[in-house]
Amino acid sequence: MPRADINRSGEMEIFVRVVESGGFSAAARRSNMTPSAVSKLVGRLETRLGSRLINRSTRQFQLTAEGCSFYENAVRILADIEDAERHAGAGEAPRGLVRVNTSASYANHILAPLLPRFLDAYPGISVELVLTDMVVDLVAERADIAIRAGPMVDSRLIARKLGETALAIVGSPAYFERHGVPATAGDLEHHGRLGFGYRRAVGGWTVPGDHGPVEIPAVGRVSASDGEALRHLAIAGAGLARLAGFSIAQDLAEGRLVAVLDTDETRLMEAFHAVYIGQGGPLPQRVRVLLDFLAEHGQVS
Template sequence: MARIEINRSGEMEVFVRVVEQGGFSPAARACRMTPSAVSKLVARLEGRLGARLVSRSTRKLQLTPEGCAFYERATRILADIEDAERGAATGEQAVGRIRFNTSASYGMHILAPVLPDFLALHPGVTLDIVQTDHVIDLLAERTDIAVRAGPLKSSSLVARKLGETPMLIVASPAYLGRAGVPRTIADLELHERLSFSYARSIEGWSLRDGEETVLVPAVGRVQASDGEALRHLALGGAGLARLAAFTVRDDIAAGRLVPVLEPLGSGDREVFHAIYVGQGGPLPSRVRALLDFLALRGRVS
């Protein structure tokens, strides 16, 4: 009996298009196939794997848990194939597009000043940078690398530490002249405390009260979705803000912001990591190049 040749990479590519396009018909248009051919290909793939990948019980395409796992592995395999082909053609130079997600503060104060050097080192790389302080799903957003602050949750992602920075409570001279300088934890009740509008691992400001460490709620009339917004609000005199030191050092040196309650600081520091999907095979050269660069030039302190 003749052996049936199976184009596994082709099947993976069509399946990935189905997921990313949100259905068989749009995937068929993207692949220049008929919807019937795409549907049969996915059914044949499911039959060979012995697992249902896509739920067909609703009008909206939904992946099963097995489908999610297969999509994750398929996207990595296809990226590796593409990287291998480009590497063979360019002598393993880093080439291709990197989707990079970071907080606005890291993007402005750490990444932007050194990014031109990375681009000069790797002229074959293009960058798609998205700035948000919200935690994203790297797979769903098709993101190669994300830089995030705070403790890491257990997941299938891999992390590379980029350093840590002290947390400082700051305000503008204009605000302190108007509202007074807080010197005790009790004084904070009289002040506007600018806060983040999304859930964080620690909700509040960690301060020392004698021998104990207390968590002071960050409550006020203004909330913001990212650290840079809070920084600008503090610069404008809207209240006190607790921010990563590397984001306000220049402002403090220039007298635009003033640190307060430093003797009551608990010494807590915020840790930054570059996180990526790296299990199950070698990283594409373009992703590895940026990770190595961040480890040297993208560190926080």
Template sequence: MTRPEINRSGEMEVFVCVVERGGFSAAARARRMTPSAVSKLVSRLEARLGARLVNRSTRAFQLTPEGCAFYERAARILADIEDAERSAGSGEQPVGRIRLTANASYATHILAPILPEFLDRYPGVTLDLIQTDRVMDLLAERTDVAVRAGPLKSSSLVARKLGDTAMLVVGAPAYLARFGEPKTVDELDRHNRLGFGYVRTVDGWPMRKDGEIIVVPTVGRVQASDGEALRRLALGGAGLARLASFTVRDDIAAGRLRPVLEHLNPGDREAFHAIHIGQGGPLPSRVRALLDFLAERGKVL
């Protein structure tokens, strides 16, 4: 007896749609199918694979670990198929939507000035830019590329370094005139030290003291969720902030901010990387184009 032909790419498309739409009903509307047909197709897929992909309940839709792994591979395969078809018909000109996340400082000072050039260079590409300092799960958030600051944890993600930047403690001239400019680490106790409202790899300000490097806690009256908010607070005279030099370079040149305690700066630098899912396999041309562009024009100094 002849076995029925299996439309694997069609099954993948429906399953990926279920994941990205967040459920069977939403996927059914997008695919112009009935919810029961979508559910049965996923059930057949699970039976053929011999693995449960989705935990079903009336209140929640949740992927199993096997479902997450299958979604990641299926989405990549479908993207490769789409990319191959588009490349064949468009001379390999990148097309499609890219979902990009970056912290507020990088988005404001690096991305905003250069993205118009990228869009002009690749008119078939559209961008979803999510500005957040939160470390996002690229797979769960369906993100193509994330720009992250700081040391990287070992993972299945692939990273391309975009440079690194010096860190500076800065304050507004009006704030320093009112509260005085600190000359020693101990004098920081008299100052409002603006900090982040979430745990970071180094939760404080590294400073030199008595030949050693210590970490000064950011005990202040204001905390913020991103570096750009801290910069604006410092500009407004709310306190001192320790920020990436590329974010305050223009402010220092214009006299809006002034570096302090530079003789006690340990000289540490914060690295920036462009991250994407995969282990060196083929990338959609649109994603590869963005990574190459960031390596060319998105360097942090």
């Protein structure tokens, strides 16, 4: 029988503070406790669970695999408790911070214009944006929601689709004046192809060949870590880039960029999803309302 005097939610809250503060001393200050008391509490928790949650040294603080799993579950359980108390109260409006990990392209072209409307609708919610095109670990990055492009491969994640967009190979008029306009896949070998500086699920550019579509690697003299940087490089004439249609729609309309090799055969569609960790259980209300808002207003095309 479990001991009735164990304050499990209190232990979880202190453990979460230790993880999110990056150490015992910082968590102690947030909890109005001594570092020794916090360390002993975590030690008792580890003893009761029979697992080491944190590898400690004088200079290093690192979660074990068990610690990462316990942290993920503790955050979810504490959020459920908060939601239960809120619903049992007076139906209080959602409050708190939502951390969103997204690409600079989605943030600039889709999310930023929408956020004022969301913030007006939910004055108790704050949003923190972390911008990267790389796929990140939501637990390690402490993200509530991530906006991801491409196929879903992480079975821990639950996804809500935000539409799909066509990828287009584009360059600036000035670039084409200097280097000519590629008409075939073979022509691309003679052009600078701006690519991402990290491995992606879709690494090359699908273009028509003599015997069907072929994939051309995006290898050039310049690479970058996010699509917005590649967009600016393409506008400046540094080379060709393959970019999401929603991020370059205005550039194409106003003539800053021109699409090439753009046919139904070569057009690749890329799906976008808002993802979060979970197994279908209740979400914190602050996260759920933002997910609902993105599903309704944050669609790409």
